[in-house]
Amino acid sequence: MAKRPRILLTGWFGFLDGEVTAGDVLALNRVQEALRRAGLDHDVAWSPGFRPEGPSLAQVRPGDYSHLVFVCGPLHGPQIEELHRRFAHCVRIAVGTSVIDAGSPAVAGFHRVLARDAPDTEPTPDLAAGAPALPACPVAGVILTHGQQEYGARRRHARVAEEVTRWLSGLDCARLEIETRLDVRDWRLSATAAQLESVLSRLDLVVTDRLHGMVLALRAGVPAVAVDPVEGGAKVTAQARACGWPALVPVERLDESVLDQWWEWCATTGRGLAREIGAGFRQRAVADRADELLRALGQGGGGYRGVTGHPRLIPGGA
Incomplete structure (x- = not known):
């Protein structure tokens, strides 16, 4: 009987300085699914920079594999x-790959190349x-500031x-990093408040x-986990109170258990x-200060005492 094959799977995601992309991993998942259905044993060699627990190409013994x-x-x-030199005894197959130069040593070293695209061939769907x-997975927008120097020694940003x-x-x-700053020149930022709100709503x-x-x-x-x-x-705490929003973490209580608690609450209740x-x-069912501004404007100049004076501070709810 023929010896049962033992297969090592790798790709650019296996090289120490190679990239690990979501497309690579999904392509790998598709190949693993096919091998499992066929009952074929296989291992995966990962870049130690991405998956330190391995196994990595440096750790595997080529003699343990037939393919x-x-x-x-x-x-x-x-x-x-x-790879062709190190695994010279193995049957070497490339699958779901792009071929630029069919005569290059990297391509010619494979026994079979099942390309997704190659010169003079019809392309096939990517794996x-x-x-x-x-x-x-939940999609979380992350909005952090490293500024607010006005808080001086109280800053814990x-x-x-x-x-x-x-x-x-x-x-x-x-995780999606988001900036509330608008910019009409930087394509990475929203140019209008409507654009930003469209992102947040999703x-x-x-x-x-x-x-x-x-x-x-x-x-x-x-829902927002606010710190x-x-x-x-300061103002984040004040605004959480004004909005009636409980998922607030004071910096003095910042630790993972508290964040976990509010994350779970935001994801449910x-x-x-x-x-x-x-x-x-x-629906403008909450009171803000815009209408009070109109009343303040009608009061004349009595409340303003010039640059060196102090304007009358009107408490919230007044």
């Missing part, structure tokens, strides 16, 4: 040529397109950014240490409250 399968990406360069369905981003990196969620939740990060999320009906980065509390608050904003 080497290179998945996805372009076939070119000395790294692939080295990632047919990968097994994936579970949906650097600590908040470090701890919040470290916490986020351990969550199974899709999120599952927001994580922010900015007043407007929280308010604009709620306006879009999206006040100012010791003793908080959704309904955020929609309710957002509806109230849109």
Whole structure:
């Protein structure tokens, strides 16, 4: 009987200085699905920079394998040529790859090349397109500020950014960094408030240490985990109170367990409250200071005492 094959799968995601893209991983998932259905044993060699637990190409023993399968990406360069030398005894197959120069050593070293595209051939769909369905992940907008120098020694912005981003990196969620600053020249930023609101409305939740990060999320009906980065509390805390939004973390209580608690709440109970608050904003069911401005404008100049004086401070709710 023929010896049962043992297959090593790798690709650009296996090289130390190679890229690991979502497309590569989905293509790999498609190949693994096909091998499992056929009952074929296989291992995957990963870049140690992406998956330190391995196994990596440097760790595997080529003699343990009968076949080497290179998945996805372009076939070119000395790294692939080295695979041919190191796994010379293996049957070497490339699948779902791009061929630029069919005569190059990187291409010619394979026994079979099942290309997705190559000169003078009809292209086939990329393997990632047919990968097994994936579970949906929550999409979190991340809105952080490193400014606000006006708070002086009370600023804890650097600590908040470090701890919040470290916490986020351990969550199974899709993270989208968002800037509330508008810019008509920078394509990476929204040019209008409507564009930004369209982005926010498509999120599952927001994580922010900015007043407007929280308010604009709620306006879009999206729950926000808000962190006040100012010791003793400042405008984020005040605005959370004004909006009736409970998912607020003072910097003095910032730790992963508290963030986890509010993340879970925002993902469940908080959704309904955020929609309710957002509806109230849109219906103008909450009092703000715009109407009071009109009354203040009608008071004449009596309340203003010039540049060196002090304007009369009207308390909220007055």
